[in-house]
Amino acid sequence: MIFLLLFIPLLTFAQDFSQKSFTVGARSSYFTNLEEWDNTFLYYIPEYADESFGEKIGQRRKFKLRVLDYTNSDEKVIVDPLDVSLEFFSDRNSFQVGFLRYRFSETFGLQLLDVANPRDYSEFVFNDLSWSKRSVFGVNDTFKWDNLQIQLILTLWPNGDRLPYQGTAFDTTTNVVEYEGGVVERPWLKDLEYGTRIKYLFENGLDLSFLYFHHFSRPTFQDVQVISLSKVLARPTDHMVDSFGSSASFVWNEWVLRADALFTINDLVMENLLSYEKDDHFQTLLGIDRNFDTFVLGLQSQSDFTIERHFFGIRAEYSDISWWKPSAMVFQNYESSDQWFQLKSLFELDDWKLSVIYDGIQGGKGDKDLFGVYRRNDRYLVDLSYTY
Amino acid sequence: MKLFALIFALMISSAALAADLLEEVDKYRNPSESYSMQVRIESSNEKEPASFLVYLKGNNKTLTKVLGPKKNLGRNMLMIGENMWVFVPNIRRSVRVSLSQKLTGEAANGDISRMRWAGDYSHKIEKKDPKEWQLLLEATKKDLTYAKIRAWIDAKDKRPLKAEFLTLSGKVIKTATYEDYKKMLGMNRPTKIHIVDNLKKDQYSDIFIDKMENKSFPDSMFTEKSLE
Numbered sequence: 091m092i093f094l095l096l097f098i099p100l101l102t103f104a105q106d107f108s109q110k111s112f113t114v115g116a117r118s119s120y121f122t123n124l125e126e127w128d129n130t131f132l133y134y135i136p137e138y139a140d141e142s143f144g145e146k147i148g149q150r151r152k153f154k155l156r157v158l159d160y161t162n163s164d165e166k167v168i169v170d171p172l173d174v175s176l177e178f179f180s181d182r183n184s185f186q187v188g189f190l191r192y193r194f195s196e197t198f199g200l201q202l203l204d205v206a207n208p209r210d211y212s213e214f215v216f217n218d219l220s221w222s223k224r225s226v227f228g229v230n231d232t233f234k235w236d237n238l239q240i241q242l243i244l245t246l247w248p249n250g251d252r253l254p255y256q257g258t259a260f261d262t263t264t265n266v267v268e269y270e271g272g273v274v275e276r277p278w279l280k281d282l283e284y285g286t287r288i289k290y291l292f293e294n295g296l297d298l299s300f301l302y303f304h305h306f307s308r309p310t311f312q313d314v315q316v317i318s319l320s321k322v323l324a325r326p327t328d329h330m331v332d333s334f335g336s337s338a339s340f341v342w343n344e345w346v347l348r349a350d351a352l353f354t355i356n357d358l359v360m361e362n363l364l365s366y367e368k369d370d371h372f373q374t375l376l377g378i379d380r381n382f383d384t385f386v387l388g389l390q391s392q393s394d395f396t397i398e399r400h401f402f403g404i405r406a407e408y409s410d411i412s413w414w415k416p417s418a419m420v421f422q423n424y425e426s427s428d429q430w431f432q433l434k435s436l437f438e439l440d441d442w443k444l445s446v447i448y449d450g451i452q453g454g455k456g457d458k459d460l461f462g463v464y465r466r467n468d469r470y471l472v473d474l475s476y477t478y
Numbered sequence: 479m480k481l482f483a484l485i486f487a488l489m490i491s492s493a494a495l496a497a498d499l500l501e502e503v504d505k506y507r508n509p510s511e512s513y514s515m516q517v518r519i520e521s522s523n524e525k526e527p528a529s530f531l532v533y534l535k536g537n538n539k540t541l542t543k544v545l546g547p548k549k550n551l552g553r554n555m556l557m558i559g560e561n562m563w564v565f566v567p568n569i570r571r572s573v574r575v576s577l578s579q580k581l582t583g584e585a586a587n588g589d590i591s592r593m594r595w596a597g598d599y600s601h602k603i604e605k606k607d608p609k610e611w612q613l614l615l616e617a618t619k620k621d622l623t624y625a626k627i628r629a630w631i632d633a634k635d636k637r638p639l640k641a642e643f644l645t646l647s648g649k650v651i652k653t654a655t656y657e658d659y660k661k662m663l664g665m666n667r668p669t670k671i672h673i674v675d676n677l678k679k680d681q682y683s684d685i686f687i688d689k690m691e692n693k694s695f696p697d698s699m700f701t702e703k704s705l706e
Contacts, residue, residue, distance in 0.1 A: 105516070106545055106693075109551070148696050150704075173706075181697040191570070193706070218569040234698045237558075295561050297574070321611055339574050341561065341621065346574040406569070411526060412549075438549040469590055477548060 097258070100329070108140035115475030119213070121259055123466045128259040129213060131160040134476075137173075150177040154189075165255045167270050170227055173328050178478050184232045189225040192243060193434035194287060194301055194337065202373045202392075203335045205305050206243060206283065208274075210252040214260050214464060216449050216471075224249055226283070235290040243303075245283035250274030251464075253309040263462055267314070271323040276476045281330060294340075301335045307358040311366045327366075342431065344354045348377040359396050361457050399458045400424045413438050428453035428461050445473040500596035500615075502636045503629070506656075507593045509527055509690055511536055516545075516689040517590050520691050522682050528582040532590055533693075537598065539700040540591040540655040554705045559593040560621040565705035572702045577623040584652060584673045585681040588623025595629075609633055624651070638668065650676045660692050 117129035127291040141150040152175050158168040175188025194203040210222040228245035254260040255271040262268045283302030292298065313325040335352040357371035377390040390403040402424060407417035414437055421430040431450040436443070449469050453462025503516065512535045520527045529545040542555040552567035562579075563572040566589075577588035592598070599615035599622075606612075615627040626644040638656045645651060652675055656668035671685040 109545075111548075111551070143693060143695055143699075146695055147698065148699055179696045180696040184698040184701070184703065186703075193571070193702070218568055220568050223570060232698065232701065232703065234701060235671075239701060291558065291561060293559075297561070341574050341576060344576060348574075379573070381575060441551075443550060 106142050108138075109163075110138040112240075113475050113477040115473060117338065117471065117473040119259065119469040119471045120469045121466075122470070128162060129160075130162045131158050132230070133158050133418060144304050146154065146180055148179050150179070151175070160255075163255050163258055167253075168273065170224060174225075176303050182234055183275075184234070186230040187228075188235075189227050191225050192225050192228075192337070194229065194299075202254055202350045202375050203301065203337055205303055205308060205335075205352070205354075206285065207334050208244065208249050208251040208306075208308060208310075209287050209311055212252050212258070212260060212271075216255075216432075227278075228283075237293075240288040241287040241289070243283075243285050243287075245305075248276045248283050248306055250276040250282060250326070251308060256407060259469075260464065263312075263324060266315070267322045269312065273327040276328075277305075281328070285333075286359070289470075296391075299337045301337075303335075305331065305333065305355070309360075310322050311358055311360070314365075320383045327358055329358050329368075331355060335356075340469075344380050346379045348372050349377075351376040360460075364442045369396055381409075384408060395459060399460065401428075416474045423458070423460070426454060426456065426459055428459040430461050441477050443473075443475045443477070445471070446471075447471040496687065499613075500599065500601060503631055503638050504594045506596055506637045506665070508534070508666050509665075509667070510692045511690070513663075514691050514693050514695045515687055518586050519590075520684045520686070521582055521609055522680065523582065524582060528620040530602065531694055532588060533699070534591075535697075535700065537592070537596075537694050539596045539697075541627060541695075541700055541704055552622070555587060555591065556700065556702060557587075562587055562591070563702055563705060565702075567596075568675050569621055572705050577621060582683065584675045585685055586683055588622050589654075589671070589673065589685065592623060599627065601629075604628070606633065610639060611636075636667070652676055662687070663692060666668060 098359065101397050113135040115133050117133065117451035118127050120127050133157065137154040139152045141148065148364060152173045154173040156170040156172050171189035173187050173191060175190055177186040178182060194206060204223065207226055208224045209219065212226055216365060225307040226245045226249045227247035228243060231242045233240045236331060252273045253271045256263065256269055261271060263408055283305040287299055287301040307327065307329045311327045313327055315323045328432045332353050333354040338349045340347045351374045354371040355366050358366045359369045359371050360366055370393055372395045373393065375390065375392045377388060379386065379388040386407045386409055388405040392401045400423065401421055403419065403421040405417065405419040407415060415436065417434045419432045423429065429452040433448040451461045451464050451467055453459040453465050455462055487671065490594045490624065513532050514531065518527050518534055526547040528547065528550065531543045533541045534642045538559045540557040544553050554564060554565045556563045560577065562575050562577055563576050565572045575587065577592065578586050581587045581589065595615055596669045598619055600618050601615045603609060604612045604614050610630050610633050613629045615629060617625050624643040625646040626648065628642040628644060630636060630640040638669055641654045642650045643652045652673050655672045657672055658668065658670040659666040660669045669687045673683045673685065675681040682683055
């Protein structure tokens with residue numbers, strides 16, 4: 091209801107720009123080893139945005155919801171306010187309030203620095219960020235002085251991660267665990283998250299930022315308690331942590347160099363999908379990208395120095411055909427067989443969009459194997475949508 | 479001493495005139511310090527035209543919103559100085575790109591984001607005839623869309639007629655002609671820029687300026703947040 095209040099029309103200025111659309115779609119995954127379809131749902135995305143400017147002040151309103159209706163599990167309909175916000179901006183300051191998805195990181199892949207928003211882990215990390223990043227309700231104020239930006243964030247409702255629903259393809263618990271999965275409930279105004287980011291764009295093109303954020307440790311794990319010989323109780327963790335991070339990007343000729351680093355004090359660090367330990371957590375990411383005439387190439391190295399898990403990734407997208415965008419990506423652990431291989435074909439014809447994605451997953455059962463637990467979850471994801 | 483002062487004054491005034499010439503050429507494409515324009519680009523190799531709403535403030539701040547086609551909605555662009563970001567909706571991320579990167583068809587990002595030559599290029603007059611002047615512009619900054627431009631301007635009113643975009647070595651990459659001068663915001667302005675690829679002469683893009691409006695924008699609008 092609160093997002094409707096945010097959207098009361100403000101008739102201050104005539105609109106300079108407005109956009110509206112409605113998307114309806116269906117998504118499902120075929121798991122080749124299990125030989126079955128799972129995680130099947132319909133989705134609806136109404137979207138409206140407008141902006142207007144006066145002499146000294148401008149305003150922007152956004153309304154974007156996503157409704158997920160699952161057909162192969164009894165998970166309730168999820169109404170996700172992706173971006174329902176009101177923003178005012180003057181020469182030096184922009185103030186935004188509402189359901190927001192903040193952006194901290196400059197890199198592709200598994201964005202380390204995006205700690206301020208929960209994620210949808212119902213398909214582990216195999217969905218792209220536009221799909222998996224969930225919103226929070228908060229206030230976002232950015233002060234701008236030439237090339238310097240200082241951002242202050244206060245999150246009043248941190249929202250929760252969405253975990254695999256019990257019995258669905260990416261649920262790793264067994265029947266003896268009392269566990270429902272789905273969206274982790276977080277109360278309003280109880281555990282506030284807050285932080286700041288300072289960003290400076292140097293004359294030579296180096297874009298450098300530093301951040302501090304007080305937040306829930308993410309991803310959410312499960313605390314497991316043995317109730318009886320035949321029953322185990324799993325409850326989501328609610329551990330608050332402090333993170334310090336830095337991000338940089340630099341354009342060198344046609345190449346774009348990127349780097350992220352994140353240090354989290356006393357974080358919950360994944361040992362495997364059902365266990366964790368508390369430790370200081372240090373992660374880095376280095377990447378380089380280039381846009382060629384007909385394709386985009388990205389190389390990336392990602393390291394978790396606490397677990398000693400190091401990945402190398404390569405991604406290429408062919409971009410010369412307007413209605414077909416094929417891409418391929420490999421994410422490989424340096425020291426083990428842990429691997430995620432993705433082939434993606436995106437077809438766009440008028441208002442129709444069809445994505446066919448193949449995720450090939452390999453890995454062992456060791457603590458350093460991130461993907462190993464899902465090695466039987468090779469899948470074809472099919473997503474068909476229509477926007478009008 | 480008087481001679482020295484005279485020479486010095488002449489040098490100063492010729493430098494000022496040189497800067498004034500590019501500013502005079504620029505005023506045909508830029509109605510004021512801060513304005514918005516609606517742009518449509520039709521390309522030989524694209525089925526649908528691409529359309530944009532462009533907010534420009536000075537020579538170093540531009541926010542470009544994609545209005546169509548639908549598949550490109552959200553791929554908004556921000557330029558600050560010689561730095562450019564494009565928002566990629568499916569990864570929800572703004573990505574650094576270069577000004578010379580292809581926007582659509584034969585048009586580069588910088589062709590609609592950076593409409594001024596004064597301040598970015600020094601120039602010398604290569605040829606003067608009664609009808610038109612030929613100028614050679616050389617970039618004074620790194621990472622601009624083009625390293626050199628050979629421009630032809632009307633000798634009388636200094637409006638741009640044609641430009642060849644060159645590499646540092648002087649090879650012609652593209653040729654642009656400034657056409658369909660129409661009255662817009664108080665003076666005749668080119669409403670069509672026809673860009674041809676010099677290597678593939680059958681490939682072209684037409685940039686149409688459909689609407690222009692003088693407008694002031696708050697500075698804090700020109701941040702990556704505005705791309706989303």
